[in-house]
Each structure stands twice: as C-alpha cells, then as structure tokens.
Amino acid sequence: MQQQMAVVTLGIADPARSRRFYVDGFGWAPVFESAEIIFYQMNGFVLATWLASALAADMRRPGAAAPGPTSGPAGTGAVALAHNVGRRDDVDPVMAALERAGGTILRPADAPPHGGYRGYVADPDGHAWEIAWNPAWPIDPQGHVSFGL
Amino acid sequence: MQQQMAVVTLGIADPARSRRFYVDGFGWAPVFESAEIIFYQMNGFVLATWLASALAADMRRPGAAAPGPTSGPAGTGAVALAHNVGRRDDVDPVMAALERAGGTILRPADAPPHGGYRGYVADPDGHAWEIAWNPAWPIDPQGHVSFGL
Numbered sequence: 001m002q003q004q005m006a007v008v009t010l011g012i013a014d015p016a017r018s019r020r021f022y023v024d025g026f027g028w029a030p031v032f033e034s035a036e037i038i039f040y041q042m043n044g045f046v047l048a049t050w051l052a053s054a055l056a057a058d059m060r061r062p063g064a065a066a067p068g069p070t071s072g073p074a075g076t077g078a079v080a081l082a083h084n085v086g087r088r089d090d091v092d093p094v095m096a097a098l099e100r101a102g103g104t105i106l107r108p109a110d111a112p113p114h115g116g117y118r119g120y121v122a123d124p125d126g127h128a129w130e131i132a133w134n135p136a137w138p139i140d141p142q143g144h145v146s147f148g149l
Numbered sequence: 150m151q152q153q154m155a156v157v158t159l160g161i162a163d164p165a166r167s168r169r170f171y172v173d174g175f176g177w178a179p180v181f182e183s184a185e186i187i188f189y190q191m192n193g194f195v196l197a198t199w200l201a202s203a204l205a206a207d208m209r210r211p212g213a214a215a216p217g218p219t220s221g222p223a224g225t226g227a228v229a230l231a232h233n234v235g236r237r238d239d240v241d242p243v244m245a246a247l248e249r250a251g252g253t254i255l256r257p258a259d260a261p262p263h264g265g266y267r268g269y270v271a272d273p274d275g276h277a278w279e280i281a282w283n284p285a286w287p288i289d290p291q292g293h294v295s296f297g298l
Binding site: 004008010013014017024025026042043044083094098101102127142 | 151
C-alpha cells in the first residue's frame, strides 16, 4: 500500500506552552487551532498537538500522564502516527494485515463524529498507528497529505 | 523557518519483529537497512526504525526500556522527530530559539561520525526534536526530504 504517513500527533499538557515552542520557537504557522488541538501543515503531512488525555482516550490507551521535558513523553498515549487510505473499505483490511504482521488492535475502526472512519493499531514496540479514511484531507498520487476542512 | 520534519524515528526492541510489521503488514519497502536501523522513504520525509537503546543513547536520554504493544512506547527515548536545516550554521541558532521558547537541550550539537551536524531539543512536553544539517539528504523548496547516501 501507499508508503505514506498522514499525521504525527504529539500529546501535550498545556496548549499555550506548546504553541509557544512551535510558533515562536520553530516559527511555524498553524493551519487550524482550537482550545485543545492545533494542526500545522508540514511537508506532505500534518503535525498535530493535542491534549494528551484526549489523544490517549481517542486511541483507547488511557494512562497518559502529563509528560515533561526531563521525564520524556508519557509512557502510554503520548504519540500517534497516522496512515490514511483512499477508501472507507480499505481501513479494516489494512488493520487486519497489520495484526497478522504482529500488531495489536488498540481500537477497532469506527466512525468519529467529524466524519470518516478509523481505528488504531500498535506496532510490535507499542508505537500507535491510526489507520484512517478521511475524505476531507486530500492525498495526492505521491502520498502527500494536506489539511482540509 | 521551513515548516518541515525530515525524519520520524521509532525506537524498537527486535529488528526482525519490527520489519515484519512494516514490510509485511504495511507492505512498505526499505530504502536502506542494517542490523540496527531501517529507513523507509515516505511522502516527503523518512521513517526510521532504530534499536531503542541506540536511539536513546544518541539523544542523550538513557532509560528507554524495551517497549511493548500493551505497555506503550518506553517512557524515555522511544521516539524522535527531526527538523533538517540547509546549512551547518543554522543548527545552533534554531536550537537556541527553541530553548528560548520553552524547549530543553538534551544534547548540544556536534558532528556525528557519518557527517553533518546535529543536536537534540525536547519540546515542553518532552517530545524530542533532532535539529540536523545533513548534506547527504536533499530538501526541495517545498521542504520535502529524500533519503540519500
């Protein structure tokens, strides 16, 4: 399947503190922001910063503590990677293939309120992959993903 | 500065087990592999899987345990993100800007044996960013990064 990652999501504890690092430190401009999530359009994918508790709940992986720079990221639920697919019917077969290849289903696919269809699989080392059909975010033939509304 | 992430590096415990997930599960083809690291060319960036102990040592963040799918990623040293810059002299100013914006220097920049120049900064939530000048990996004007040798 397409060699593509659509989103890197970092769990955060304090949106204003995190925003200062990315906007003032890196000098990057958000493409969308709300009280709990910010999206940055990157080079062919989207970087998201999201409240760690919401991210952990979304991937059915409770236990994320508020992480800090010295302690390192929270042990569970602090990072998610996403691979997007072009059709709703592609999500379940991809998740099944990953499970057969040693992955662990964290959350079977279902439809989120904002549309689309997605689930989460952990790789053998525990790194979480969201497998998502998101019709609002275009994917070009090279696999480059753009933020859309 | 360029809104760009060059590498996502995942700490792994067992290269063969991890390779099965990415190569057999996702169906992706490595662009380079050795006994301890594999690179996959993605949509405008590179995905790396690297022994967690080596990754943690590289970013001066010892303490990574062998992670697992149920425990989640190791608390420290299991994930690194990278932002590449076009010139060696850009590395230190970027790291300083990130520190001023609430980041924590993990490893001051120095020159690795394979060439280039790089250091690590943790964001306020502990997510590690490598800031790197890597003359072997081309960056196009849109910030798309390609694996090079």
